[in-house]
Amino acid sequence: NAGVTQTPKFQVLKTGQSMTLQCAQDMNHEYMSWYRQDPGMGLRLIHYSVGAGITDQGEVPNGYNVSRSTTEDFPLRLLSAAPSQTSVYFCASKWGNTIYFGEGSWLTVV
Amino acid sequence: DAKTTQPPSMDCAEGRAANLPCNHSTISGNEYVYWYRQIHSQGPQYIIHGLKNNETNEMASLIITEDRKSSTLILPHATLRDTAVYYCIVRVEFNYKLSFGAGTTVTVRA
Numbered sequence: 001n002a003g004v005t006q007t008p009k010f011q012v013l014k015t016g017q018s019m020t021l022q023c024a025q026d027m028n029h030e031y032m033s034w035y036r037q038d039p040g041m042g043l044r045l046i047h048y049s050v051g052a053g054i055t056d057q058g059e060v061p062n063g064y065n066v067s068r069s070t071t072e073d074f075p076l077r078l079l080s081a082a083p084s085q086t087s088v089y090f091c092a093s094k095w096g097n098t099i100y101f102g103e104g105s106w107l108t109v110v
Numbered sequence: 111d112a113k114t115t116q117p118p119s120m121d122c123a124e125g126r127a128a129n130l131p132c133n134h135s136t137i138s139g140n141e142y143v144y145w146y147r148q149i150h151s152q153g154p155q156y157i158i159h160g161l162k163n164n165e166t167n168e169m170a171s172l173i174i175t176e177d178r179k180s181s182t183l184i185l186p187h188a189t190l191r192d193t194a195v196y197y198c199i200v201r202v203e204f205n206y207k208l209s210f211g212a213g214t215t216v217t218v219r220a
Contacts, residue, residue, distance in 0.1 A: 004153075032142050042212055043210040057143075058207060060189050090153050098144075101154045104151070104152070
């Protein structure tokens with residue numbers, strides 16, 4: 001997975017709560033991104049970043065916030081969790097010409 | 111990015127070659143073909159990619175037709191651990207936003 005570390009691996013939230021999914025890599029990768037995967041579906045891009053201080057929206061950005069203050073970290077924030085955000089979240093970073101994914105964070109919103 | 115079409119599922123006998131087709135008839139000259147796989151509940155794993163030449167690595171071979179409208183991923187000696195969902199993705203050069211379809215569910219049987 002090219003050194004992409006995600007935490008936590010599992011989380012249960014109540015509707016309306018906020019939380020941050022952490023993603024870190026220590027190989028100086030400039031490009032990082034967040035995807036979500038709902039049951040039986042392919043991954044969908046939430047947000048991405050091409051470098052520190054630069055972020056942009058992907059296909060499904062609503063309800064999520066990101067920042068990139070350092071090259072190493074790319075946290076994904078849920079400001080007010082909703083049941084529709086129950087999903088598996090994958091962080092990814094680019095090494096060379098290829099995107100590598102982390103192991104995923106399972107989030108359940110009740 | 112060009113759209114891809116893959117069969118929804120296929121079976122393969124352990125030890126035999128698995129040939130996974132992908133149609134990308136609208137591919138442009140600067141679009142790469144990437145293959146990922148996702149073993150149950152894990153992050154997508156990069157397998158191989160190519161532009162127009164056939165490619166081989168320790169995991170698989172990628173055969174791209176001369177007109178680039180289709181490709182085939184070959185797993186030379188499938189094992190039970192190759193059971194996964196395989197995604198064929200077309201990506202424009204310098205654009206690292208990946209678009210995942212439903213993929214092909216490959217089941218390797220003993």
